[in-house]
Amino acid sequence: MKITVESIYADVAKIRETSPLVHNITNYVVMNSTANALLVLGASPVMAHAEQEVEEMTGIARALVINIGTLSTSWVAAMFLAALRARDLGVPLVLDPVGVGATSYRTKTCRDLIETVPPAIIRGNASEIMALAGQDARTKGVDSADSSGAALEAAMRLNEKTGSAVCISGEVDYIVDGAGVIRVENGNPMMGKVTGLGCTATALCGAFAAVNSSFPVAAAGAMAIMGIAGEIAAERSEGPGSLQVSFLDALFNLSEDDLKSRIRIGKQS
């Protein structure tokens, strides 16, 4: 597992050159913004959720992104169909367990899904990763001081169980797998005021996983360019509205020099 500015930019270049089809079964709130993010990065997004067509769509895709932000019975059925097809074909599955822990429906759906088809990458915030790992954030008395420790522990347990690269996003992003922990420190706090940038990060993980089968490295690359595009956008914005617009511009125009001058990535000691 080797990750450098050059290797990340090589993945970006490969996405731009090959335009991998990324099949998204995602929530209504972020469909437009994640499709736009995938498109400006250079990937080909497609959204399809009908049980009648998801297997066929996954069959022509290079990655499958499942996001449980707005579930319903038929969508859950379609998620399982698509995930099983992805497993059979070796298409990497990226999971965003949005709001897991908030309702038992979300928790049960996510746990069933990761048991049925262990994802290549799971990306969530600290409380989602902890809920998914079966750790109740509330009973642990999590606060900002100790959250990263408890979440990292949860991510490690989740990785042991599933083999997934587990990405905890936050002020610092952590990517956990059996080989260690990668830290990505890029980003800007105002990104938290734009709906669905977490979901966008997950979608970009899908684009990177489509061109790089070392999934922790793919996830780290996605988080790094998310954070860097967010930093550039924040410098040009007057608030979350303009940040959302500038983020897409920055991601579209992202250069190797942007990566070189801004990246803050390393192994967790």
Add this chain to the structure above:
Amino acid sequence: MKITVESIYADVAKIRETSPLVHNITNYVVMNSTANALLVLGASPVMAHAEQEVEEMTGIARALVINIGTLSTSWVAAMFLAALRARDLGVPLVLDPVGVGATSYRTKTCRDLIETVPPAIIRGNASEIMALAGQDARTKGVDSADSSGAALEAAMRLNEKTGSAVCISGEVDYIVDGAGVIRVENGNPMMGKVTGLGCTATALCGAFAAVNSSFPVAAAGAMAIMGIAGEIAAERSEGPGSLQVSFLDALFNLSEDDLKSRIRIGKQS
């Protein structure tokens, strides 16, 4: 019922400090834009519509916003489940009767809902409020000259029947309850050219109702900051596209001085 710049700004501050969870069952068109508006104001939006989880989600929310813009059978069922749960727990319900009167499905759904669970706040435009009150705008020969009078009459009838604070949005917004009528004159005509700003107003009513149990005051505060953010945005925009972006920036950056210098609110004489 007392409403001043200070009391409105106190509500804004309380939303920013406590980040109340606002559960939205809303239409597909505006999910992203209303989530963003709630988020930049300081609230925590969540969208969830599955019958399997809406009661649980409403159970952890501080307000429930129901918007009927894009209905279907299972969404209507979920709306009733969530509304009944809100009633049982004392979570304020805010209703946006989008397009009521245009189809009998919308009219029947809204009327059944307000009879089953009288909302804390109902917000619509003049024709929606009239349709909901059972007054046919067309047979009344409504035009711009007499619409506010007919709509106010409809709002009063609706308030008598439901006890809801009824908000009619338009060039001037009116908030009607048993104690009288509040006028809010902030806003800019170009706001009507951005899809879903009415739905955003309703969502913000939810955020205010989460921190202020005087619902007419909550609605008036929401309409005032909507209008003020819209005015600021319009001054910085070249059209509805940039207005939508600047609106979010303005709402995020809204200061007590913005409120003081711009607010035009008063009792209807």
Add this chain to the structure above:
Amino acid sequence: MKITVESIYADVAKIRETSPLVHNITNYVVMNSTANALLVLGASPVMAHAEQEVEEMTGIARALVINIGTLSTSWVAAMFLAALRARDLGVPLVLDPVGVGATSYRTKTCRDLIETVPPAIIRGNASEIMALAGQDARTKGVDSADSSGAALEAAMRLNEKTGSAVCISGEVDYIVDGAGVIRVENGNPMMGKVTGLGCTATALCGAFAAVNSSFPVAAAGAMAIMGIAGEIAAERSEGPGSLQVSFLDALFNLSEDDLKSRIRIGKQS
């Protein structure tokens, strides 16, 4: 079939004056952006997809736009109900066969629909028009050099079968009907990096078809103002994010002079 700057601008003026109601049954990804485009052009968009209400909604609309981007069983049923109602009432149907050919569900749905209710206008990209006409783009070895020829042939066959004005959008847009082929050369390549601008073009075809019953002329007018607004926006943008915003501003502010100075339209020889 006569098309001039004056006739296109007359249609724009008529849309602005009469605000025709355009009923959209469209995909989740683009609902917000297409509603905004219709609104800034001057039309009145409504999105409604429930089987319980689509016939009633189509009954008060001046055009029906069906877009198959995110299908499901109940939406397909609603599309047929609405289309049949449109046929009975003489409301023009505009079809966007998004992703037809990618899955058999999309292909079957589109083919059944155009057989049941031949659309006034069909708009897609070259590969969609070819798939809809039963021509497999892959087996034809389509590349950029010969795609327009093969797609034009497919469009002509589709027009013969359905009587629809068939619009192929791309670097050059072609509008094909029995009387010939119109070329529209406006636009900017960066428009391809904004999700759903094709869907927006289709929605604008609906607005034009609502005021002009010469459907090839309506489609050509819609494509021309799309392209012109896109050109103006691209000149003011730093990437696809700001292009999407500026596009709405440009469409809102579109003047007859913009049309006169920029239009590149003509008959295919």
